[in-house]
Amino acid sequence: MSLIKSMQEKILGRPSSITEDMVRSALSSIMDPDLGKDIVSLGFVRNVVISGTDIKLDINLTTPACPVKDSIKTQAEVALKNLPNAGTVSVNMTATTRGQVTPAGSPIAASLGQVKNIIAVASGKGGVGKSTTAVNLAYALAARGSKVGLLDADVYGPSIPHMTRPDAPMQSNSNLINPPMAAGVKIMSIGLFAGGDKATILRGPMVSGVIKQFLTQVNWGDLDYLIIDYPPGTGDIQLTLSQTAPITGAVVVTTPQDVALIDVRKAIAMFDTMKVPVIGVVETMSYFVCDGCDKKHHIFRDGGGARVAKEFGISFLGDVPLEPSVATASDQGSPAVVSHPASSAAKAYTEIAGAVASQVSIIHEAYKDALNHFSIVWNSQN
Amino acid sequence: MKPESSLTNAKGPAVRVKSISQMDDRTLGITWTDNESSRFDVVELRRKCPCATCIDEWTHEQILKPEQVAETVRPLKIESVGQYAMSIQFTDGHKTGIYTFAMLRRLAHLN
Numbered sequence: 001m002s003l004i005k006s007m008q009e010k011i012l013g014r015p016s017s018i019t020e021d022m023v024r025s026a027l028s029s030i031m032d033p034d035l036g037k038d039i040v041s042l043g044f045v046r047n048v049v050i051s052g053t054d055i056k057l058d059i060n061l062t063t064p065a066c067p068v069k070d071s072i073k074t075q076a077e078v079a080l081k082n083l084p085n086a087g088t089v090s091v092n093m094t095a096t097t098r099g100q101v102t103p104a105g106s107p108i109a110a111s112l113g114q115v116k117n118i119i120a121v122a123s124g125k126g127g128v129g130k131s132t133t134a135v136n137l138a139y140a141l142a143a144r145g146s147k148v149g150l151l152d153a154d155v156y157g158p159s160i161p162h163m164t165r166p167d168a169p170m171q172s173n174s175n176l177i178n179p180p181m182a183a184g185v186k187i188m189s190i191g192l193f194a195g196g197d198k199a200t201i202l203r204g205p206m207v208s209g210v211i212k213q214f215l216t217q218v219n220w221g222d223l224d225y226l227i228i229d230y231p232p233g234t235g236d237i238q239l240t241l242s243q244t245a246p247i248t249g250a251v252v253v254t255t256p257q258d259v260a261l262i263d264v265r266k267a268i269a270m271f272d273t274m275k276v277p278v279i280g281v282v283e284t285m286s287y288f289v290c291d292g293c294d295k296k297h298h299i300f301r302d303g304g305g306a307r308v309a310k311e312f313g314i315s316f317l318g319d320v321p322l323e324p325s326v327a328t329a330s331d332q333g334s335p336a337v338v339s340h341p342a343s344s345a346a347k348a349y350t351e352i353a354g355a356v357a358s359q360v361s362i363i364h365e366a367y368k369d370a371l372n373h374f375s376i377v378w379n380s381q382n
Numbered sequence: 383m384k385p386e387s388s389l390t391n392a393k394g395p396a397v398r399v400k401s402i403s404q405m406d407d408r409t410l411g412i413t414w415t416d417n418e419s420s421r422f423d424v425v426e427l428r429r430k431c432p433c434a435t436c437i438d439e440w441t442h443e444q445i446l447k448p449e450q451v452a453e454t455v456r457p458l459k460i461e462s463v464g465q466y467a468m469s470i471q472f473t474d475g476h477k478t479g480i481y482t483f484a485m486l487r488r489l490a491h492l493n
């Protein structure tokens with residue numbers, strides 16, 4: 001206890017008390033850098049309990065994956081301890097993921113009604129590490145305490161079952177299919193169905209039917225994030241997905257090569273046409289860190305993904321090194337963020353997950369009043 | 383032309399619908415997420431149908447002549463398409479037009 005504090009106690013007989021107003025005003029200088037407002041006006045400060053000079057409260061963020069969570073906690077503790085006479089200070093960090101509201105009557109209500117955010121992971125061309133990104137993003141968000149689902153919409157080349165190995169078989173209740181879990185994440189893929197590996201023979205209209213089923217007849221339940229691994233390119237499936245479900249935003253994956261970057265522009269333009277906000281660009285297989293010298297070696301021209309992001313004025317979410325462990329982890333059915341959490345690739349995916357979660361919170365701030373689905377019947381007089 | 387992103391467009395995030403309702407026999411009202419309100423004459427919306435049979439895809443020339451649309455045409459049903467557009471099913475059986483919110487805002491600003 002400080003000298004002044006103990007002097008005061010001696011003079012007054014007991015420490016002067018702290019009010020909730022004092023607590024709130026002390027915290028009102030702490031900003032959420034993503035939302036650009038202070039944590040008090042954002043309504044993050046909750047359950048303030050003051051007993052004498054001891055302060056206990058919750059700070060409820062918009063996502064458990066918030067990258068500035070620790071910094072906000074420290075700032076709050078410092079601000080509270082600096083209050084005159086402050087006793088013990090206990091700041092508990094919680095999160096309620098912001099999400100969209102799906103009206104009860106909509107065709108997706110049964111399946112996606114309790115899904116707060118739907119994130120598309122897309123790419124302009126194949127083989128750029130899109131599925132690997134989708135899987136690691138899903139598991140990085142789950143590791144931070146979010147409820148996550150992963151939908152494999154790449155019906156012509158489903159790879160999610162192989163990369164995650166869901167444990168339980170699928171079951172259906174009345175008219176919804178229950179997705180099996182793999183290490184705490186709900187998984188759905190055409191590859192889980194008998195004969196699903198022969199999906200390449202499906203024709204256009206059937207594919208669109210399968211995609212619609214994934215979004216209307218799967219029991220996704222209560223999820224903070226549903227990650228969708230899109231097929232590569234800009235075709236009908238992508239359109240069906242965006243027309244059937246309210247996609248919160250899209251993550252566009254690319255490699256640094258110039259050829260991939262041409263396709264990335266097409267992918268961004270497609271989401272723009274469908275008015276799906278582009279959350280940002282991820283560059284994979286960017287560089288490798290060699291065992292000998294620990295230096296980053298850029299195999300291709302440096303910074304292509306960042307350049308495209310800048311050109312479109314969208315966020316660059318990060319780059320992921322080329323690391324053999326990433327590929328072997330996927331092959332063994334356990335994503336790198338789970339099986340090799342200390343690798344630089346896993347760290348990169350985790351940072352990207354934090355950036356995605358922040359951007360999603362920003363999108364919700366902009367669209368918090370928007371209707372996601374409407375249907376009106378005209379009342380004609382003639 | 384420099385492409386613009388839907389998120390960080392200089393004009394702010396692309397608008398979406400906050401509320402939508404029938405105002406009177408032939409007027410549709412929409413309030414957007416930026417709080418701007420627009421009113422649309424539904425007969426005019428039928429005449430401005432952007433579908434491929436009403437507008438030539440290549441020349442952007444209007445194929446549908448205004449006089450081909452009766453003053454008595456009304457919507458039957460208006461439904462959202464994704465988060466960027468809506469479709470209107472009309473009493474004359476036409477229902478292929480996808481009216482993007484961007485297009486509707488442009489129309490509103492013309493009036």
Ligand SMILES: Nc1ncnc2c1ncn2[C@@H]1O[C@H](COP(=O)(O)OP(=O)(O)OP(=O)(O)O)[C@@H](O)[C@H]1O
Nearest residue numbers: 126127128129130131132232285321322323326327
């Ligand atoms: N960071 C990485 N380091 C090393 N290998 C990687 C990395 N990311 C992906 N790979 C490997 O590259 C290959 C392609 O990755 P992935 O399947 O994720 O790409 P995709 O874009 O989904 O491809 P497709 O178009 O076939 O669906 C896989 O063998 C994967 O294991």
Ligand SMILES: [Mg+2]
Nearest residue numbers: 130131154159
């Ligand atoms: Mg893939």
Ligand SMILES: [Zn+2]
Nearest residue numbers: 431433436479
């Ligand atoms: Zn038409």
